Amino acid sequence: MKKVLVLSVAAMSFAGVASADVKIGNPLALTGPIPDLVAPMALAVDLAEKHINEQGGLFAGGEKFEIVRADSACDPVAAVDAVTKLINVNGVAAILGPVCSGATIAQAESVSIPAGVVTLSVAASSPAISTMESGTDLVFRAAASDAYQGVALADLVIGKGINEIAVSYANDDYNAAIAKVFADSFTEKGGKITANEAHEPNKASYRSEVATLGGTSDNLALFAYYGSGGITILRNSLETGAFTSFIGADGMLAQEVIDQIGAENLTDATFTTSASDTEAKSFSAWKVLADEAGVPASDPFVPNSYDATFMLALAIEKAGSGDRDKIAPALREIANAPGEVILPGEFAKAKKILADGGDIHYAGAAGPQDFDDNGDVAGFFSQSTVVDGEWKAELLK
Amino acid sequence: MDELTGYFLYFLSLLTVGGIYAIIALGLNVQWGFAGLFNVGIAGFVAVGAYTYALLTTANSTFHYGGLELPLAVGAFAAMITSGLVAGIVGLICIRLRSDYLAIATIGIAEIIKLILKNETDVTNGPRGINKIPRAWEHLTEERFYTNAPMTWIADATTWQSFFASLPRWWWQPMFALTVLVSLYIIYRALEQARVSPWGRMMTAIREREPAARAAGKNVTNRRIEAFIVGAVIMGFAGALFAQHLRLIDPTNTFDPAKMTFLVWVMLIIGGSGNNRGAMLGGFLIWFIWSASELVINGGIDLFRTFFTTVDVGILRTRAGFLRMLLIGLALQFILQRYPNGILPEARPAASGNPKK
Numbered sequence: 160m161k162k163v164l165v166l167s168v169a170a171m172s173f174a175g176v177a178s179a180d181v182k183i184g185n186p187l188a189l190t191g192p193i194p195d196l197v198a199p200m201a202l203a204v205d206l207a208e209k210h211i212n213e214q215g216g217l218f219a220g221g222e223k224f225e226i227v228r229a230d231s232a233c234d235p236v237a238a239v240d241a242v243t244k245l246i247n248v249n250g251v252a253a254i255l256g257p258v259c260s261g262a263t264i265a266q267a268e269s270v271s272i273p274a275g276v277v278t279l280s281v282a283a284s285s286p287a288i289s290t291m292e293s294g295t296d297l298v299f300r301a302a303a304s305d306a307y308q309g310v311a312l313a314d315l316v317i318g319k320g321i322n323e324i325a326v327s328y329a330n331d332d333y334n335a336a337i338a339k340v341f342a343d344s345f346t347e348k349g350g351k352i353t354a355n356e357a358h359e360p361n362k363a364s365y366r367s368e369v370a371t372l373g374g375t376s377d378n379l380a381l382f383a384y385y386g387s388g389g390i391t392i393l394r395n396s397l398e399t400g401a402f403t404s405f406i407g408a409d410g411m412l413a414q415e416v417i418d419q420i421g422a423e424n425l426t427d428a429t430f431t432t433s434a435s436d437t438e439a440k441s442f443s444a445w446k447v448l449a450d451e452a453g454v455p456a457s458d459p460f461v462p463n464s465y466d467a468t469f470m471l472a473l474a475i476e477k478a479g480s481g482d483r484d485k486i487a488p489a490l491r492e493i494a495n496a497p498g499e500v501i502l503p504g505e506f507a508k509a510k511k512i513l514a515d516g517g518d519i520h521y522a523g524a525a526g527p528q529d530f531d532d533n534g535d536v537a538g539f540f541s542q543s544t545v546v547d548g549e550w551k552a553e554l555l556k
Numbered sequence: 557m558d559e560l561t562g563y564f565l566y567f568l569s570l571l572t573v574g575g576i577y578a579i580i581a582l583g584l585n586v587q588w589g590f591a592g593l594f595n596v597g598i599a600g601f602v603a604v605g606a607y608t609y610a611l612l613t614t615a616n617s618t619f620h621y622g623g624l625e626l627p628l629a630v631g632a633f634a635a636m637i638t639s640g641l642v643a644g645i646v647g648l649i650c651i652r653l654r655s656d657y658l659a660i661a662t663i664g665i666a667e668i669i670k671l672i673l674k675n676e677t678d679v680t681n682g683p684r685g686i687n688k689i690p691r692a693w694e695h696l697t698e699e700r701f702y703t704n705a706p707m708t709w710i711a712d713a714t715t716w717q718s719f720f721a722s723l724p725r726w727w728w729q730p731m732f733a734l735t736v737l738v739s740l741y742i743i744y745r746a747l748e749q750a751r752v753s754p755w756g757r758m759m760t761a762i763r764e765r766e767p768a769a770r771a772a773g774k775n776v777t778n779r780r781i782e783a784f785i786v787g788a789v790i791m792g793f794a795g796a797l798f799a800q801h802l803r804l805i806d807p808t809n810t811f812d813p814a815k816m817t818f819l820v821w822v823m824l825i826i827g828g829s830g831n832n833r834g835a836m837l838g839g840f841l842i843w844f845i846w847s848a849s850e851l852v853i854n855g856g857i858d859l860f861r862t863f864f865t866t867v868d869v870g871i872l873r874t875r876a877g878f879l880r881m882l883l884i885g886l887a888l889q890f891i892l893q894r895y896p897n898g899i900l901p902e903a904r905p906a907a908s909g910n911p912k913k
Contacts, residue, residue: 198874201873230850234812239802240847244850248851275725287619293698330683359671
């Protein structure tokens, strides 16, 4: 027992060793409901860290840019605890993450805003994040708000000539939020929501839900995760013939949907997701780097994770030190126009321009990363349909 | 920032959260340790307290009902009342159930509470939860408090503003930790008093041999409902503190039974059920292990990296969370093996007057 204690204390004190290097806290939902989604995001963060340090590190002295990872478990309790440790014990200059919106809001309000530390989330997409701050400018995100995706989806549906639709959403924070934005925007654009019902995830059958909704419309807007009920709803809808066309968002985009339902049954199914403009120069630059390192370049929020890490490093370089107060204004300056365009991976180039007193404007792998007043970015979306037994994405302009 | 200040602040946060868990464990100790009521719906009662507090004290919002902007103390008091009321209703219906049946009933009740919080979106904002919950002491720096009575009786808004600007950012943290610890102490003293009183001895009698207690003329059912309500009131109060600490609550992740109910049970069993000091010790100890193990693991990985510089630790860092769960499990296993009756076993109230003690 004594030995364990001594070892623990030794390991802990090692974690707290101070140095001139700049540390960034990186809480990610490593355990909890979505570890598989998060693992490639962690790889992208590590890749950015590697690029920055290989290209001369930070400042004139070439100090190391160091990521300190922690587990926020997609859970407010764990996130608050993890960020408390990062800020107080590890002494990080800024917070990069967390993934889930609830965890992001909780850690920001409870820990990082009171401590005056910048949060740059890699994937939190809840509309509530835009309006959470009062008087401070400390919360940013590199992923587009659902408010934008919901509107893009409503435009898409109207564009298809569909005027009435039934909505079914999984009762969790992500799907409930995007369903609400979609319904509001669709009604505003002259469409009619015939029914709007929440469903509990992970049920064995959704026949009664589908029957209730199916009486009102032939079109279904489905906001669910494929793994926890989405596929069952699709199957029940097709079996009962309640719906003929389906639209929806991110959660349903997986090969498993096609494998289980069958491509021939999904002729009229369209799902949107946040996407990168694959024709943009910044995305090609990122794709080369990601392929080289074996990181899946187009997975959800993976380019956003790289962008967020890279921008924090640029902001710290611009600020000239790891001083917490200077990072937020510097972040706006390097991410927004004007300035010379910096592509993913071009840290040495950016460093040189900044050293000469020039301005830079980072063009992100995931799309433009210009922050608005709320610290949000706009982002692009794509629509995917089934072509030859696979999802085929097409960018929405 | 000064490194020592950082350690001090982390220590304060350990005390704060550990203290809140210790209060919940004390509540469970009344139910299980005193009266032998197998409550597996802890998360539900804490959630009722937390939501009551949040709805009553937050600023007016379009997302959820209210908030009613009531004083914080009123919110905390109401949290105790609602949690107690829910326990009263539940108690009237299911308290006659034997231990394991009561356990199943309470699981069901916690699940019902969760589903209500999730689906009554007009009141609770559903799965997206309630944020901007005011935290004691820190709330004084919010504009809606320092521009209104009673704070304006003492000084005007600009004086307050410059006063808060002159304090370090973390000034409220020791105050909040102290508030939690003082509440914990008051509850502990009250429960100690209850434990050695005739009421406490009667509880032990009911727990150990119910027919005998009934034969002695005790109204067993009413006494058990009493214990159930007292425990729930304490949990409701802890819920109000928990909401203040997190500042955002949502029905699914915050009050996840695996992390709330299970953890509190572990705290009570390891600390020593039936012993108030044991319940508190368990609360602090398990939270310390839970929280600090991440630092230990990360420190260990850094240490490993300095010795084996060629190995890529990326995957190790990503999987550390699971390693940590394993480590916590092992630690719990060890403590339970070493102290089967808890670290501080129950001291029987009947023996308190014994000269041997």
